[in-house]
Amino acid sequence: MIRLVDVCKSFGDKEVLHHINLTIEDGETLAIIGGSGSGKSTLLRLLIGLIRPTSGEIWIGDTEISRLSEAELDKVRLHMGMVFQYSALFDSMTVGDNVAFGLREHTDMPEKEVQRIVEEKLNLVGLENVAHRMPNELSGGMKKRVSLARAIAFEPEIVFYDEPSSGLDPIMTEKIDELISHTQQALNVTSVVVTHDMASACRIADRIAMVYEGELIAVDTVENFKNIRDERVQAFFHTLRTVKEA
Structure with missing residues (x-):
């Protein structure tokens, strides 16, 4: 589904990502972890085409996206969904209009069908009867669901999540994790989750990839990842354990 081949990204003289090679399988959930400034957010922006690599190739299915025009990229993005770190809802629109926005912008779908899809997707994320409400009436967890x-x-093939547990308490974080897993199973989508939360990554992912100072230092299943002896991986686990104990 997704393949990065020797991808490098620099901003001026600073190299942020160094020779990244990664394959994300169709239908799997991959968690990309790393500390602040590790390069994981830059990697996500490359995957959705917001920025382009300095060198290397990024394949979405059979399409290499790094050299596409913006119009061509938009067609590829129609197969992607993006859940932003701070929800990025339109404050002046109702919940229903927020969910319907892309359908109205990019299709000629009849309004009756748009409303059916809005209701269906809100039900899928456990938000029945909130389509008429405004974003400022919702909790942080509800906004993430919207x-x-x-x-x-759009029934995407790939869903990207940028720090989905950011700003949420541990109980709501677990609920969002359950929702990510449920969505993957219900829609059979490929999910890519960028997070600094190792506990969350272990709950939702089939595999975990760790980025450290711009390099991809480990990729493995959750069970195997816990046993990687690399001191940088273990330091990340230790830091999280220390935070929890505090």
Whole structure:
């Protein structure tokens, strides 16, 4: 589904990502972890085509996207859904209009069908009867759910999540993790989750990839990842354990 081949990214003289090679399988959930400034967010921006690599190739299915025009990229993005770190809802629109936004912008779908999809996707994320409400009436967790409903309205093949547990308490974080897993199973999508939360990554992922100072230092299943002896991986686990104990 997704393949990065020897991808490098520099901003001026600073190399942020160094020779990244990674394959994300069709239908799997991959968690990309790393500390602040590790390069994981830059990697996500490359995958959705917001920025382009300095060198290397990025394949989405059979399409190499790094050299596409913006119009061509937009066609590829129609197969993607994006859940932003801070939900990125339109404050002046109702919940229903937020979920319907992409459908109205990019299709000629009859309004009756748009409303059916909005209701269906809100139900899927556990938000029945909230389409008429405004974003400022919702909790942080509910906003994340609306953002996910909007992301899957197009029936995407890939859903990207940028720090989905950011700003949420541990109980709500677990609920969002359950929702990510449920969405993957219900829609059979490929999910890519960028997170600094190792506990969350272990709950939702089939595999974990760790980025450290711009390099991809480890990729493995959750069970195997826990046993990687690389001191940088273990330091990340130790830091998280220390935070939890505190």
